Amino acid sequence: xxxxxxxxxxxxxATGGALRADARRNRERLLAAAHAVFSERGADxxxxxxxxxxxxxxxxxxxxxxxxxxxxxxxxxxRLLLLARESRERSESLPTLEALRxxxxxxxxxxxxxxxxxxSLGIVLKxxxxxxxxxxxxGERLLKAAQREGEVRSDVLLDDVVCMAMAISxxxxxxxxxxxxxxxxxxxxxxxxxxxxxxxxxxxx
Numbered sequence: 001x002x003x004x005x006x007x008x009x010x011x012x013x014a015t016g017g018a019l020r021a022d023a024r025r026n027r028e029r030l031l032a033a034a035h036a037v038f039s040e041r042g043a044d045x046x047x048x049x050x051x052x053x054x055x056x057x058x059x060x061x062x063x064x065x066x067x068x069x070x071x072x073x074x075x076x077x078x079r080l081l082l083l084a085r086e087s088r089e090r091s092e093s094l095p096t097l098e099a100l101r102x103x104x105x106x107x108x109x110x111x112x113x114x115x116x117x118x119x120s121l122g123i124v125l126k127x128x129x130x131x132x133x134x135x136x137x138x139g140e141r142l143l144k145a146a147q148r149e150g151e152v153r154s155d156v157l158l159d160d161v162v163c164m165a166m167a168i169s170x171x172x173x174x175x176x177x178x179x180x181x182x183x184x185x186x187x188x189x190x191x192x193x194x195x196x197x198x199x200x201x202x203x204x205x
Contacts, residue, residue: 027064029054034075042115043072069120073127076113080131083110084138091142097151100142100193104165105186107135111169118169122162152193164189 033054037045047068051061065071083106091099111118125132139158146152168185 023064026054026056026060030056030061030064030071031075034071038072038075038114038117043068043117043120047071069123070127072114072117072120073124073129073132076110076117076124077129077131079110079113080125080129080135083107084131084134087138087142096142096145096149100146100152100161101186101190103139103142104161104190105182107139107162107165108168108172108182108186111165112173115173118166118173121166121169122159125162146193150195153195156193161193 030050034050037050037053041049047061048058050071051058054061061071065074083103087099087103087106090102094102107121111121117124125136136158139161143152143156143158143161147154147156168182168189171185172182
C-alpha cells in the first residue's frame with residue numbers, strides 16, 4: 001500500500017508543478033513574441049515590446065532570458081540545430097574543404113534571419129543553447145578536419161570563421177538586390193582560410 005504524503009508536501013508538489021507549467025507557457029509565449037517582433041523590427045527591437053506582445057512583464061522576460069543575446073539564441077535555436085544536423089549529414093558526401101565552405105555559407109544565411117542579427121552572431125553562439133552548442137561543435141569538427149588535411153591554415157580559429165560569417169551577412173544586408181553577393185563574398189573570404197606554401201624566396205618578417 002502506497003504511503004500517503006503529508007498534506008503540506010502534497011500542496012507544495014501541486015504548487016511547484018503549477019508554477020513549472022506556468023513558466024513553460026510564459027517561455028513559449030516569449031519565444032513566439034520575440035520571433036514576431038524581431039522579424040518585424042530587427043534584432044535590436046525593444047525587449048519591452050517583446051514582453052508586451054507576449055502579455056507578460058519585462059521582469060518575467062529577464063527571468064527566462066538574462067540578455068538580448070540569450071533571447072536571440074533561444075529564438076534561433078531550432079534554425080541552428082537544423083544547420084548543424086544538415087551540415088553533418090552533408091559532410092558525409094562532400095570533400096572536407098567544401099563541407100566547411102557550405103557550413104560558412106549557411107552560417108551567413110542564419111545571420112540574416114533577423115535584420116541586425118549578424119552584428120551579434122558571435123555572442124549569440126556563446127549562449128550554450130542546444131542549437132548554439134551543436135553549431136559550434138560542428139564548425140569545430142569541420143575546421144579541424146580541414147586543418148588535419150592541410151587544406152586550411154593551422155592558425156585559423158572557429159571564431160575567425162564566425163567573424164567572416166558576420167561580416168558577409170552584414171555586407172549582404174546592405175545590398176540585398178544582388179543574389180550573387182553572398183556566394184561571391186563567401187568565396188573571397190574562404191580563400192583567405194586556405195593553406196598555401198610560402199612563395200620561394202619570400203622574406204621572413
